Amino acid sequence: MSNNYSFWVALFCLVVLVSKDVEGGDPGGPIPAKDADKIQFALNLEFFEAEFFCNGATGRGLDGIAPGFAKGGPPPIGAQRANLDNLTRQIFEEFCYQEVGHLRAIITAYGGFPRPLYDLSNQSFATVFDKAVGYKLIPPFDPYASSVQYLLASYVIPYVGLVGYVGTIPELADSNARRLVSGLLAVEAGQDAVIRSLLYEIADKKVEPYNVTVAEFTDLISGLRNKLAATGNKDEGLTVPKELGAEKKIESNILSADANSVSYSRTPMEILRVVYGSGNESQAGGFLPRGGNGRIARSFLDKNIN
Ligand SMILES: *[C@@H]1O[C@H](CO)[C@@H](O)[C@H](O)[C@H]1NC(C)=O
Ligand SMILES: *[C@@H]1O[C@H](CO)[C@@H](O)[C@H](O)[C@H]1NC(C)=O
Ligand SMILES: *[C@@H]1O[C@H](CO)[C@@H](O)[C@H](O)[C@H]1NC(C)=O
Numbered sequence: 610m611s612n613n614y615s616f617w618v619a620l621f622c623l624v625v626l627v628s629k630d631v632e633g634g635d636p637g638g639p640i641p642a643k644d645a646d647k648i649q650f651a652l653n654l655e656f657f658e659a660e661f662f663c664n665g666a667t668g669r670g671l672d673g674i675a676p677g678f679a680k681g682g683p684p685p686i687g688a689q690r691a692n693l694d695n696l697t698r699q700i701f702e703e704f705c706y707q708e709v710g711h712l713r714a715i716i717t718a719y720g721g722f723p724r725p726l727y728d729l730s731n732q733s734f735a736t737v738f739d740k741a742v743g744y745k746l747i748p749p750f751d752p753y754a755s756s757v758q759y760l761l762a763s764y765v766i767p768y769v770g771l772v773g774y775v776g777t778i779p780e781l782a783d784s785n786a787r788r789l790v791s792g793l794l795a796v797e798a799g800q801d802a803v804i805r806s807l808l809y810e811i812a813d814k815k816v817e818p819y820n821v822t823v824a825e826f827t828d829l830i831s832g833l834r835n836k837l838a839a840t841g842n843k844d845e846g847l848t849v850p851k852e853l854g855a856e857k858k859i860e861s862n863i864l865s866a867d868a869n870s871v872s873y874s875r876t877p878m879e880i881l882r883v884v885y886g887s888g889n890e891s892q893a894g895g896f897l898p899r900g901g902n903g904r905i906a907r908s909f910l911d912k913n914i915n
């Protein structure tokens with residue numbers, strides 16, 4: 610690295626540090642502010658996954674495991690221990706602790722913000738599933754009722770985090786930032802693969818008591834996410850027409866990816882449209898009734914904050 614380059618980097622970091630808005634927390638080092646905002650944005654999904662997986666598998670949320678990370682943000686509404694078989698419980702207990710690790714990795718390197726309010730109640734998921742199928746499911750879909758329903762509920766959000774990380778990496782300036790996010794992406798992708806494989810084993814089974822199979826539910830949820838994000842097809846269920854399968858040769862679709870089997874990517878705006886359930890990054894709702902936190906999410910909600 611030339612001295613000239615080092616000088617400009619040092620100057621840039623100094624400018625960033627001096628102008629840094631401390632609202633987002635102390636990043637603890639000379640990190641370009643924009644990278645920190647982009648990485649902190651992911652906390653909106655990491656908190657979600659931590660709360661859903663930890664409560665579902667262990668009956669304890671972040672406040673019982675690592676309360677400091679929430680920075681005083683409110684506990685989620687309606688998160689509860691799910692009625693899981695032993696294998697599923699064990700898998701999601703591991704995912705729970707992985708999410709706690711992800712929170713630590715992000716917060717210690719890039720700072721954080723108070724945990725936003727999440728609505729993880731059975732009604733909140735029931736609304737999403739009703740929207741996905743296009744009618745009112747009776748009885749209402751309950752994510753905590755069984756392993757299958759919990760796996761389907763888990764299908765709803767981690768994939769959004771995964772494609773969000775794919776979208777974030779090329780936007781990051783600093784190589785340490787890219788290294789962290791590629792490491793987070795790898796584990797999120799692994800979780801997604803496990804969830805989808807477990808669902809694929811029972812793809813053709815009806816989800817009792819509904820007249821809808823597991824594969825049909827995944828297709829409908831992916832369709833809803835595509836509709837809310839409003840940027841075309843970036844999301845596919847467990848089975849697809851051959852034209853959308855790997856090399857147009859196969860209808861199974863255990864992993865969702867593009868024509869070259871390369872992962873789709875999503876922007877923060879697309880992600881917010883999906884998790885708010887509103888199709889609009891400026892209209893909070895759904896799983897985040899008061900909206901996400903951090904500069905990027907708030908910039909769409911509070912027009913005076915940039
Ligand atoms: C599930 O785990 C519990 C507690 O670890 C154990 O008592 C039970 O026998 C296990 N059930 C099965 C079906 O393995
Ligand atoms: C939803 O969860 C609440 C407890 O949080 C429970 O009282 C209610 O019966 C559940 N509803 C359904 C439809 O499962
Ligand atoms: C269940 O769905 C299938 C199509 O997916 C349909 O042919 C059948 O009539 C439905 N059965 C009931 C009881 O609604």
Ligand SMILES: *[C@@H]1O[C@H](CO)[C@@H](O)[C@H](O)[C@H]1NC(C)=O
Nearest residue numbers: 887888889890891892893909
């Ligand atoms: C999104 O919501 C904002 C605020 O309510 C509104 O001004 C805007 O028109 C909406 N955008 C779309 C595409 O509906």
